[in-house]
Amino acid sequence: MRVVVPYAGRDPKSRLSERLTESERRAFARAMLRDVLDAIEAAGHDPVVLATEPVSVSDADVVVDDRPLTPAVNAVLARLDGSDGDGPAFADVARDGEVAVAMADLALATPEAVRRLADAEGTVVVAPGRGGGTNALVVRHPEFRVDYHGASYRDHRRIAEEVGASVRVVDSMRLSTDVDEPSDLAEVLLHGGGESRRWLREAGFELNIRGGRVGVVREA
Ligand SMILES: Nc1nc2c(ncn2[C@@H]2O[C@H](COP(=O)(O)OP(=O)(O)OP(=O)(O)O)[C@@H](O)[C@H]2O)c(=O)[nH]1
Numbered sequence: 652m653r654v655v656v657p658y659a660g661r662d663p664k665s666r667l668s669e670r671l672t673e674s675e676r677r678a679f680a681r682a683m684l685r686d687v688l689d690a691i692e693a694a695g696h697d698p699v700v701l702a703t704e705p706v707s708v709s710d711a712d713v714v715v716d717d718r719p720l721t722p723a724v725n726a727v728l729a730r731l732d733g734s735d736g737d738g739p740a741f742a743d744v745a746r747d748g749e750v751a752v753a754m755a756d757l758a759l760a761t762p763e764a765v766r767r768l769a770d771a772e773g774t775v776v777v778a779p780g781r782g783g784g785t786n787a788l789v790v791r792h793p794e795f796r797v798d799y800h801g802a803s804y805r806d807h808r809r810i811a812e813e814v815g816a817s818v819r820v821v822d823s824m825r826l827s828t829d830v831d832e833p834s835d836l837a838e839v840l841l842h843g844g845g846e847s848r849r850w851l852r853e854a855g856f857e858l859n860i861r862g863g864r865v866g867v868v869r870e871a
């Protein structure tokens with residue numbers, strides 16, 4: 652299945668700016684993107700980065716679309732009813748009748764988690780993110796469209812209901828953990844296995860285990 656991975660490379664991960672400089676956030680966002688692409692490929696699926704500006708990644712197509720997240724993803728979903736876009740970029744979406752969308756900040760994603768998402772039945776499959784977001788979707792319904800930000804998990808369930816889609820929710824710690832805030836860095840150190848964890852370790856981050864929830868500290 653085609654898995655679209657939205658990626659905003661300019662000033663990414665602004666909610667991490669109290670811990671990371673802008674160039675560090677760019678490098679860390681790239682490391683997370685790499686982990687997501689690796690998980691998708693190892694699951695036997697076909698990632699395509701939907702990027703706001705050109706980005707070089709090995710083993711994955713990149714399509715540049717500088718529109719905001721929601722219209723950029725909806726232009727891909729419109730392929731499912733053949734009503735938008737006639738370039739070659741997402742021709743396989745129309746052919747297959749299905750497409751997945753997985754965010755580039757799912758640093759804990761594994762091939763198993765991606766397979767569970769892709770194999771779930773339902774004409775709309777949703778993997779909720781912490782705090783009300785939507786970390787991954789499979790769309791097999793031609794009329795479903797996204798509306799990201801805010802409580803998008805709730806919005807996507809409502810939109811799916813309105814178009815008559817059958818909804819399945821994937822309950823997955825690995826897909827629900829998007830890395831947005833400093834406390835999420837602890838999850839990467841605890842459960843990550845790829846480039847993102849390596850990048851944090853090399854940048855001097857360690858777990859801070861002092862009672863209560865585990866956090867992170869950075870070596871001076
Ligand atoms: N193509 C595209 N991807 C986007 C856009 N905005 C965010 N993304 C991607 O969508 C996913 C979720 O993004 P967010 O966590 O909401 O935003 P972020 O820019 O990564 O981080 P913050 O600045 O902290 O909000 C990430 O994979 C982003 O790279 C956009 O305008 N276009």
Ligand SMILES: C[C@H](OP(=O)(O)O)C(=O)O
Nearest residue numbers: 784785786799800801803
């Ligand atoms: C794009 C947005 O991501 P969040 O801001 O929740 O990480 C959402 O999932 O709607």
